[in-house]
Amino acid sequence: MNTHAALFPTAYFPSIPLMAAMAQAEVITIETNESFPKQTHRNRCVIPTANGPMTLSVPVLRPNGTHTRTCDIGISYAEKWNVVHWRAIESAYNSSPFFLYYRDEIERILTSRHNSLLQLNEEILRFLLKKIRLERPIEYTTSYLKPGEIEQDFRDRYSYKHPENNPACPQYSQVFGDRYPFDCNVSILDTLFNLGPETKDYLSTISI
Secondary structure: OOOOOEEEEOOOOOEHHHHHHHHOOOOEEEEOOOEOOOOOOOOEEEEEEOOEEEEEEOOEEOOOHHHOEHHHOEEOOOOOHHHHHHHHHHHHHOOOOOHHHHHHHHHHHHHOOOOOHHHHHHHHHHHHHHHHOOOOOEEEOOOOOOOOOOOEEOOOOOOOOOHHHOOOOOOOOOOOOOOOOOOOOOEHHHHHHHHHHHHHHHHHOOOO
8 A cells, every 4th residue: 555645534433444544554634625425434334233233324414415525514413313323332332342441432422512524533533543552643635636636545445335345354253243244344443342452453454
């Protein structure tokens, strides 16, 4: 990977492959000027549960309709989605080895109000980098970069809808591994709660 030219989408608790790409970049540059696309990493994540994968989506506000840029995307708090998300995460990972180490900070992030999706996702990313013990500068684009303008473009490379495009991930013990096969197409929360401090080393083993 060319570590000097890597572009990423803003992400709500990034997937394991996306976080691996961020971990292997020298600078994390976030796209902010694209027209906000629906149903992507930008405002949703997936966690494994006792009933199978569950998608958690942040309801967004688009002041300019379908032409709203990512930097202008707001968050709707008309419903208590953040409380629902936290309870789902707590239910899924309460028995995981490292849940108690991170639960309070994640609950605080989720139950706090944020003015924009970018603000929420930046707080999440900074939390993850700190806990994984990765020092990475975070930068934001000032204009839209078209596909092909940058060598390593991860804005839409990894998708929850197309796990076949994800890199292979070494297996580790997951909470519901006794009933479901190992799933790499889930949020980095899964790795953090199950591997804790070993998450950094694990991400370095994924060939992006």
